[in-house]
Amino acid sequence: MTRSLAAILLLAIGAMSDSAQAGSNTCTIGGWSIVTEAGGVPVRAGPSPEAPIVGRLPPAVAYEGGLYSGRGPEFAIVEAEGGWFRIDAVYVPTVKDDDVEDVPLAVTGWIPGRAIYFQLQTAKGFSRPDPASEVVYRFGELTHPRDWLAVTDCRGKWAEIAYGTPQEERRMWVRGICAAQETSCDGVKGDR
Template identity: 30%
Template sequence: MKPFIQVRAAASPDAKAVGTLPTTRGESQAPNVDYYSVTFDVTEARDGWLKIRNASDDMSGGDHNKPRPVYQGEGWIAAADAQVGIQSARGYARPDAGSERLLDLGHDWLTERATLQGIVACDGEWLLLDYEMHSSATFERLEPKDRTRGRAWFRGVCSSAETTCDMRSVDK
């Protein structure tokens, strides 16, 4: 993981950098401080890039630390740099709960049983995600020959990969 994520003016690695977002990786020098991932709104997904705005580090603020400075304007980040929590067990063929269900993990949420490999697209409250499943018993990575990779549309998006959002279930 990188110590920061570049925010670019356009959806290209060659576009001008307009700001940065801190990650939890660069904070190891402060072991008594809990840093969380920066949150932001995603307004568009295109060709492996996410258009974001309204970044915030408010979850990291507390008695012992202050929120870190973040770029709050509009810009683009590589989709592979973004992580979210998915509080849903069901993945669909299209961003519609009436479409074919491609994955059903019962009572487990996707991010309890899989590693997100990337955000491919967004449509309202839905994200198209690439994922790789963990072992259901140990939550550890499976041997390469046993790994199940998939792509499906999910809702129940929680902007924090570290905690739950305590939202009502979207799976009912």
């Protein structure tokens, strides 16, 4: 009886750690796409290039306002798996008469990290999603994604970014993510 109870307890602890790990890839950040190819970004049913396409993010459009010279679909990033990100609450900023109107897009699914962009309101990149871990990168405020290779993972308010060159890729974890394309985000702070 004692061995059975111990075995059940070990199974329960294992299941809890598995669910804690699965939950560790939930994210509470947002972003946008500035992919300009005619077909836009395929949104897939699962985190794989072989998963069925359930919708598309339209291509970004040229617009001379704000911090960037274009506007792309914006979304909440809610989960990460293997370099893929599940997005929700998608809307498309549409330029009308020199103003931008946000039009909801009814699609939820997975896109690759190379299609995701956001601003960083932080000065440090870390080796892990922990401000006590090693600082592996330092940069100025309101950092933009122009030199990124891809977003590769996320946990809560943290995102992992690949940077450098494909031959010499490096990675860092950052927080202080701002998903606003035209301005900075009040109250969003990373690490100084």
